[in-house]
Amino acid sequence: MKNLGIYLLDNHITLFDDELKDEPEKINIDPDDFLHKIGVEIFKKFKNFFKSFEILYIPPPMVDDINEEDFYIDTIFPYRSGLTEGYIIRKLKEENIGDKYYRILGIYPGTIWFKTAIHDLVPYIKGTSTLDIAIISLQTFFESNIEKLLEDAINISCHELGHTFGLEHHEDCIMSERDKKPFFCRECLRKIHK
Numbered sequence: 001m002k003n004l005g006i007y008l009l010d011n012h013i014t015l016f017d018d019e020l021k022d023e024p025e026k027i028n029i030d031p032d033d034f035l036h037k038i039g040v041e042i043f044k045k046f047k048n049f050f051k052s053f054e055i056l057y058i059p060p061p062m063v064d065d066i067n068e069e070d071f072y073i074d075t076i077f078p079y080r081s082g083l084t085e086g087y088i089i090r091k092l093k094e095e096n097i098g099d100k101y102y103r104i105l106g107i108y109p110g111t112i113w114f115k116t117a118i119h120d121l122v123p124y125i126k127g128t129s130t131l132d133i134a135i136i137s138l139q140t141f142f143e144s145n146i147e148k149l150l151e152d153a154i155n156i157s158c159h160e161l162g163h164t165f166g167l168e169h170h171e172d173c174i175m176s177e178r179d180k181k182p183f184f185c186r187e188c189l190r191k192i193h194k
Contacts, residue, residue, distance in 0.1 A: 004053040005101035006039050009088060009108040010060050015142050015149075016079045024079060029146060031057075034153075035107065041154040042105070042161065045174065045184060049192055050102070058091055072113040082110035085128060085135070092133050103164055105157055106135040127160045134160035155180050165192050 013031045016024040032055070039053040061070070061083075070087035074080040092106045112135065114128070127136035136156050143149040158174050162184065169177045173185040184192070 002049060002051050002102045003100075004039070004042065004050045005056060005096065005104045006035055006053055007056050007058055007092060007095065007104065007106045008035060009058050009083065009091070009106055010110075011057060013109045013138065015109060015139055017142065017144055027144065027146075029149075034150060037150055038105075038107070038154050038157055042158060045154070045158045045182075046161075046192060047184075047189055054101075056095070058095065061087075072111075074111075080111050080139070082113055082137070082139070083108060085112055085114035088112060088135055089130060089133055092135070096132075102132070103161060104133045105161060106133060107138065107153070107157070108135065109138050111139045112137040127156055129160045129163040132164055134164055136160060151182070155182055158184070162188060162192075167191060 008031055011031075013029040013034060015027045015029070017027060035055045039055065043050055043053065066083075066087065070084055072081060072084060088106055088108060092104050096104055112127075127134065129135070134157065136153065138149070138153060141149075141152050141156065143152060155174055159180060162175050167175050167188050169175055170185075171179070172181060173188055174180050174183055175185075175188060
């Protein structure tokens with residue numbers, strides 16, 4: 001069954017308005033409503049490819065449950081501290097034992113950190129994907145206008161999920177790297193639905 005699991009990797013959504021302030025203003029968002037709207041829009045943009053979606057929560061890890069490779073602490077801007085890509089993907093795979101979901105979208109309110117060949121850990125710009133898992137970081141494209149933040153979250157979620165179908169970057173589509181359109185082009189939809 002082509003169902004989508006939408007996981008929030010926390011119990012709530014709290015974002016910070018400016019990464020350059022010493023004491024940034026906190027913004028809290030109702031996670032149930034926010035995630036439901038993302039799910040509904042994904043259905044529309046994928047032209048009903050998915051038959052259902054389910055919203056689930058993975059509570060934040062306890063300090064004893066993670067090691068220093070799973071969590072990065074930013075000593076200058078503590079609110080930029082966050083989970084690593086490896087930890088998030090591992091947790092989402094654990095949740096999908098038995099392939100409950102055809103695809104998984106993991107949404108993390110904080111900054112997702114990942115290892116590169118050159119640097120130890122660097123923050124993600126927006127998100128990434130594997131064969132069947134897409135993850136996005138809300139904090140990295142923060143917007144104080146909640147409707148704009150929701151629109152960006154929907155488009156970036158669809159973009160990363162598009163990669164799980166083998167779609168590559170190109171212009172005039174939600175798969176564009178720079179100027180994302182709010183829709184999949186005809187060719188991308190054909191590839192998704194084949």
